[in-house]
Amino acid sequence: MRWFEAVRLALRTIRTQKLKSFFSLVGVLIGVTFLIAVVSIVTGMNRYMEDRFANSLIGLNTFMLRQRPAFTTGNVPDDVWRSWMRRPRITYADADFVQDRMTTPVTYAKFCSDRGTVTYGAKVAKDMELIGTEPSYFRIKDYKLTAGRPFTAQEVKVGARVVVIGQAMSDKLLAGIDPIGKELRIGGIPYRIIGTVEKQGTLFGLSLDKFAIFPFTAPGRRMICPINVLDHLVIQASGPTTMVAAMGEVEALMRTRRHLKPGEENNFYLQTSESALEGWQKISKILITFLPMLVSISLIVGGIVIMNIMLMAVAERTREIGIRKALGARRRDILAQFVVESATLSALGALLGIGAGILLAFVVRAVTPLPAAIAPWSIVLGVVVGVLVGVVAGVYPANRASKLDPIVALRAE
Amino acid sequence: MSEPVIRIRDLVRHYVMGSETVQALRGVTLDIDRNEYVAIMGPSGSGKSTMMNVVGCLDTPTGGEYWLNGQEVSRLSDDALARVRNKEIGFVFQTFNLLPRASALHNVELPLVYAGTGARERRERAAHALEIVGLAQRMHHRPNELSGGQRQRVAIARALVNSPSILLADEPTGNLDSTTSEEIMGVFGELHAQGQTVIMVTHEPDIAAHAARTVVLRDGRVESDRLTRDAAA
Numbered sequence: 004m005r006w007f008e009a010v011r012l013a014l015r016t017i018r019t020q021k022l023k024s025f026f027s028l029v030g031v032l033i034g035v036t037f038l039i040a041v042v043s044i045v046t047g048m049n050r051y052m053e054d055r056f057a058n059s060l061i062g063l064n065t066f067m068l069r070q071r072p073a074f075t076t077g078n079v080p081d082d083v084w085r086s087w088m089r090r091p092r093i094t095y096a097d098a099d100f101v102q103d104r105m106t107t108p109v110t111y112a113k114f115c116s117d118r119g120t121v122t123y124g125a126k127v128a129k130d131m132e133l134i135g136t137e138p139s140y141f142r143i144k145d146y147k148l149t150a151g152r153p154f155t156a157q158e159v160k161v162g163a164r165v166v167v168i169g170q171a172m173s174d175k176l177l178a179g180i181d182p183i184g185k186e187l188r189i190g191g192i193p194y195r196i197i198g199t200v201e202k203q204g205t206l207f208g209l210s211l212d213k214f215a216i217f218p219f220t221a222p223g224r225r226m227i228c229p230i231n232v233l234d235h236l237v238i239q240a241s242g243p244t245t246m247v248a249a250m251g252e253v254e255a256l257m258r259t260r261r262h263l264k265p266g267e268e269n270n271f272y273l274q275t276s277e278s279a280l281e282g283w284q285k286i287s288k289i290l291i292t293f294l295p296m297l298v299s300i301s302l303i304v305g306g307i308v309i310m311n312i313m314l315m316a317v318a319e320r321t322r323e324i325g326i327r328k329a330l331g332a333r334r335r336d337i338l339a340q341f342v343v344e345s346a347t348l349s350a351l352g353a354l355l356g357i358g359a360g361i362l363l364a365f366v367v368r369a370v371t372p373l374p375a376a377i378a379p380w381s382i383v384l385g386v387v388v389g390v391l392v393g394v395v396a397g398v399y400p401a402n403r404a405s406k407l408d409p410i411v412a413l414r415a416e
Numbered sequence: 417m418s419e420p421v422i423r424i425r426d427l428v429r430h431y432v433m434g435s436e437t438v439q440a441l442r443g444v445t446l447d448i449d450r451n452e453y454v455a456i457m458g459p460s461g462s463g464k465s466t467m468m469n470v471v472g473c474l475d476t477p478t479g480g481e482y483w484l485n486g487q488e489v490s491r492l493s494d495d496a497l498a499r500v501r502n503k504e505i506g507f508v509f510q511t512f513n514l515l516p517r518a519s520a521l522h523n524v525e526l527p528l529v530y531a532g533t534g535a536r537e538r539r540e541r542a543a544h545a546l547e548i549v550g551l552a553q554r555m556h557h558r559p560n561e562l563s564g565g566q567r568q569r570v571a572i573a574r575a576l577v578n579s580p581s582i583l584l585a586d587e588p589t590g591n592l593d594s595t596t597s598e599e600i601m602g603v604f605g606e607l608h609a610q611g612q613t614v615i616m617v618t619h620e621p622d623i624a625a626h627a628a629r630t631v632v633l634r635d636g637r638v639e640s641d642r643l644t645r646d647a648a649a
Contacts (some may be wrong), residue, residue, distance in 0.1 A: 008529060019517050326513045329474060330574070331502020331530040333495040409474050413513065 006343070013344035017351065027312035028352030030305025031392055035353045035385040038298045039360025039377070044367055045290050047376035052283045058276065059203065059211055062143050064246045067114075067235040067274040068093055068101065068253055074279045090270040091261070092229075098236040101256050107249040112140040112237040113219050115228035121215055122188045123176035128213070131172055133189060133227050135219035136237075141167075143239045151183045151198030154218055162220035167198040171212035189215060190226045208372045235274070250275070302388060305352065306396040313345050313400035324404050325412025337405040345397025346390050353389020357382055419486060421581050421613055422448040422471065427480035427490075429466050429636075440466035441477065442636035448582075448615065453608040455627035456617045463636040465586075468617045472505055472584050473497045485581045502530050506575025506583045510590035512567045514559040520546060520570045521555040527578045545573035549603060565596035572603055576612075583607065585616040589623055601626045 017024040067073065071087035079087075095113065102111050115135040121128045134140075141153045154165045166187060173182050182196045194217060203211035217223060219233075228234060238253065240246035250273055257271050317324070324337055332340075364375035429441040440463045448454055458464040469475035470482065473489055476497070482490040489500055506527075507513075514523045524542035533541070546555050549569040559567050568588060575583055585604070589597035605626060608614050616627060624630050625644065632640045 016517075322513070323515055326515060327526070327530070328498065329472070329501060329507050329513070330527045331498050331578075333498040333530075335495070336498075336530060410469055413474075413509070 006339075009339050009343035010347055012340060013347040016344055017348060023312070024348060024351075027308055028305070028348050028355070030301055030308045031349050031352030031389055032305075032356040032359065034298050034301030034305055034392075035356025035389060036359040036363060037301060038294070038385055038388070039357055039381050040363040040367070040375075041290060041294050041297070042378045042381035043360065043364035043375040044373055045287050045294075046378045046381075047364075047368070047374040048283070049287060050376055051374045052280055053276075055206055056276075056280070056283075059206055061274070061276040061279060062145070062237070062239060064242055065143060065237060065239040065276070066246065066250055066253075067237050068098075068257065069235040069272045069274050071272050072278070073235075073274050074282065092232045093235060093271065095231050095233065097257070097260065098233060100260050101236065101253055104256050105249070105252055107245055107252055108241065109245070109249050110139050110143055110239045112137045112143055112239075113233050114140065114237050115219055115224065115232075115234045117227040119190060119226055121172060121176065123185065126176045128172055128175045130213070132214040133223065134214055134216045135221065135224045135227050136216060137219065140216065140237065143237055147201045148198045149201045150181075151196070153198055159218040159220055162218060162222065164192065164194045164217070164221055164223075165197045166194040166215050166217045167200060168196060168216075169200050169212035169214040170202040171210045172215060173199050175213075187215070189217070189223045192222050194221070194223070205372070246275075298388075302392050305349070306392045309345055309349055309393060310396040310400060312348075313341060313397055314403070316344070317341065317400045317404040320404075321407060321412045321415035324407050325409050325415065328407070328409035329413060334405040337407075338401045341401030341404050342394055342397040345401065346393030349393025349396065350386065350389045353385050353392075356389070357385045360385070420447040421450045421452075421485055422446065422615075423481070423483035424471075425481040427470065427482060428478045429463075429470060429475070430478045439636055441470070443480070444633070444636070444638055446631065446638065446641070448613065450581075450613055451608070451611050453604075453614045453626070453628045454616070455624035455630045456615065456633065457619060457621070457624050457630055458633035458639075459619070461635075462633040464617055464619070464633055466636075467633060468584065468586050471582075471615065472507060473500045498530075502527055503578060504581040506572075506578065506580035508568070508571050508575050508583065508585040508588045510587035512559070512564075512571045512591070514567060514570055514574075516559055519556050519558055520551060520562065520573075523559070523570055524555075524574045524577050527574060531578060541577055542573070545577040546570070548576065549573045563596075564592050565599055568592065568596075568600050569603065572600075572607075576607070581613060583612055583614045585614065587618055588616065589618075589620070597623065 061067065070090050070092050098111070098113050113136060117133055118130050119133045121131045121133075137159055138153050138156055148167070151167070153167055154163065158165055166189070168182065168187070176187065177185060182199055185196050186193045187196060188194070194215075200212070205211060238249060240249045254269065254273060258269065261270055263269065327337060361377055364377060367373055368375045424444055424446040427441050427444040431438040431440060444467065456464060456467060466475065470477050473484070476492070477490050480490065481488060484500065485504055487500070489497065492500065515526070521539070521542050524545050525538045528538040528541060543552070543555060546552055549572050551566060551569050551573065554562060554566060559570070562570065588604070589600055592600060601623065604614055604616070614627070616623070618624050627644065629641070629643050631638060
């Protein structure tokens with residue numbers, strides 16, 4: 004009997020017992036649904052974290068010279084935390100020291116920020132990100148201005164009270180008003196709006212547009228950093244290779260400046276988007292490691308269910324097997340018939356599982372900020388695994404069927 | 417017609433059941449020529465069923481020779497026997513043994529499926545076989561939509577579809593009323609008249625009377641072998 008013939012026969016058999024067939028393939032269905040959905044979500048998260056999280060929070064080919072890591076995941080032991088806090092902070096002088104001696108061509112921006120309240124007349128915007136920095140920051144973040152201009156190096160030098168604001172702040176405080184030239188108050192100090200930045204969107208459902216950027220030398224700086232101290236120095240290279248070179252150089256310069264002996268640990272930190280992603284990568288690794296276990300368990304259960312159903316089918320259809328043998332079916336024909344039936348059943352479960360998994364991924368994307376992305380390899384894997392489970396589960400029952408004595412089988416009820 | 421289609425020499429079949437050995441066939445010698453119409457009779461326990469199984473290549477003898485259509489088949493492997501059954505033998509059973517979920521046409525196609533015949537040729541030949549038994553109008557019906565006589569006709573069509581050397585019927589009217597039995601015997605008669613070799617196992621003398629030759633078994637041996645009529649239906 005030819006293969007497609009066997010598949011057609013299997014489909015006919017499955018069709019005549021729709022409900023029973025459905026229940027027998029539920030295990031495989033669930034397993035493959037898991038596989039597709041979890042892989043989709045993890046892949047989507049990976050892409051999201053790399054594209055959005057890292058780049059919107061840190062920037063492309065960018066790193067930061069800091070006192071301690073900006074993002075921590077899991078529990079940082081108290082003593083580690085205390086040792087981080089004991090480190091000297093990054094000062095203006097540190098930043099200038101590095102800038103003066105670097106040979107790799109990079110862009111710098113001194114940076115300080117904190118959360119605070121901004122007011123316009125009687126209107127209040129709380130929990131805004133207040134950023135004190137340099138004009139180069141706009142280039143590093145690739146901010147496009149919808150109106151006005153960024154502040155200049157001259158304005159930084161004199162500590163001018165000028166501010167560039169994000170879309171969300173503009174909408175909240177100046178809805179329907181042209182913001183340019185208007186005066187905001189940050190910590191009671193008046194600032195003139197000179198520009199607005201185009202909408203940046205959201206990250207995990209949080210707006211990226213609630214910010215006010217002013218010169219790090221402006222009077223409001225006291226609210227965000229102590230005098231002469233920076234949160235970090237942002238350093239952007241032109242590409243991944245120059246970034247690696249720049250990081251090496253910054254590390255060496257800082258070690259010299261801090262008089263660290265060889266073997267002594269750095270008492271500063273270089274934050275990259277990759278190191279920011281470390282936590283996520285840990286989670287994603289755990290998910291990807293546990294996924295096969297989850298999937299295997301449902302597939303093993305699914306396989307056992309199918310094997311049982313096939314054993315029942317062989318018992319129920321003993322007479323059919325006898326008839327087929329009497330009419331000239333060889334052992335391998337019967338074997339093929341039941342293995343193919345089992346594999347078809349299981350593959351059908353896998354196909355339904357792929358559909359359900361894709362659906363689930365879309366639902367997750369629609370109702371949560373997690374962007375699920377279907378991984379094509381997971382679909383291929385789903386089909387392969389489905390067929391494989393069916394074949395493995397079908398071999399034993401099929402072998403039993405093929406060994407039946409036609410005389411005995413024909414006498415069965 | 418020099419070579420008989422069935423040549424059986426000293427056929428022996430033992431079954432071991434626990435500590436006992438049952439001697440179902442104790443040395444049967446029998447020749448059946450092409451286009452014969454033979455009834456094999458005998459009381460229960462005479463070895464009739466065993467004979468039918470061995471002749472049908474469903475079982476292999478313990479000893480002796482069995483030549484079917486010029487081929488010694490008593491020592492063949494399971495798969496080789498399956499091929500012989502497929503090519504040389506058309507079975508008609510007492511209980512019809514049709515696949516309940518398949519249409520008449522599909523049931524008749526079955527031997528051709530195992531012969532590896534292509535789908536279109538299979539359909540044509542199965543449809544033709546159903547025409548021969550007068551069921552051309554019912555090919556898409558399932559067995560449970562057919563009467564007993566019609567089911568047996570489907571089974572006969574299935575037995576014929578591979579143009580077998582022998583048509584082997586096991587109590588073909590055992591589940592049918594007498595009118596339908598006569599009809600079915602008429603079909604066998606016609607097939608025999610067209611040149612088909614027919615071997616029928618039965619315990620009913622009325623049915624055996626349709627055959628041209630009757631072989632009676634008793635205690636695993638041939639008790640009598642006589643021509644009941646001239647070789648005509």
